[in-house]
Amino acid sequence: MYKLIFPVLLVIGIVACSSKPEVKTINRLKLKAKEAKLYSTQKGLNTDMCVLVDMSIHSGKKRLFLWSFKGDSILKSAVCSHGTCDNLATYDADKSPQFSNTPESHCSSLGKYKLGKRGWSSFGVNFNYKLHGLEKTNNNAYKRYIVFHSWGIIEDEEVYPHELAESWGCPAVSNNFMKEIDGVIKQQSKSMLFWIYK
Numbered sequence: 001m002y003k004l005i006f007p008v009l010l011v012i013g014i015v016a017c018s019s020k021p022e023v024k025t026i027n028r029l030k031l032k033a034k035e036a037k038l039y040s041t042q043k044g045l046n047t048d049m050c051v052l053v054d055m056s057i058h059s060g061k062k063r064l065f066l067w068s069f070k071g072d073s074i075l076k077s078a079v080c081s082h083g084t085c086d087n088l089a090t091y092d093a094d095k096s097p098q099f100s101n102t103p104e105s106h107c108s109s110l111g112k113y114k115l116g117k118r119g120w121s122s123f124g125v126n127f128n129y130k131l132h133g134l135e136k137t138n139n140n141a142y143k144r145y146i147v148f149h150s151w152g153i154i155e156d157e158e159v160y161p162h163e164l165a166e167s168w169g170c171p172a173v174s175n176n177f178m179k180e181i182d183g184v185i186k187q188q189s190k191s192m193l194f195w196i197y198k
Helices: 008-012 023-043 175-185
Strands: 049-054 064-068 073-078 111-120 127-133 147-150 193-197
Touching: 023 049, 023 064, 023 111, 023 193, 073 175, 111 175, 127 175, 147 175
Parallel strands: 049 193
Antiparallel strands: 049 064, 064 073, 111 127, 111 193, 127 147
């Protein structure tokens, strides 16, 4: 299902860099979280936490955040893949991700999702979470089989300025991070909002 189009440099021993999110990232997250909490309340979703994925952040940096509404803060963060959109011929490590809701586009889709049931996965730690698109920009996600899962070649830490491997549309994280967030998700009584934006 996936195409490995990341530079060989990733295999040759890059020292991962990890840093705290910048102030502007935190401020942007807080604005999005405020909107996310209102939306979650209106739609009967989890009002304790949500997942925010800021695709304006470089894929080599942490851009997926498990956000606590109660603490108004980041609980966990991770690097996260985006879809390749089949642009292999024009691959450019500095390009911005493209997005589409079209079947077989292999793109990620922007918008709000409901994090659905836990199921089996052929990738990573062999489980995933279904993603139900709640907007016109992502309402084909379920039938496109766009899910939240882990992938063995996704790193635990930041690899910036290098890119992550690109998926066929799914937001994918490292195996270790998936195990961590899975423990949190399984404790929730209500489905969480999973919001991909740029």
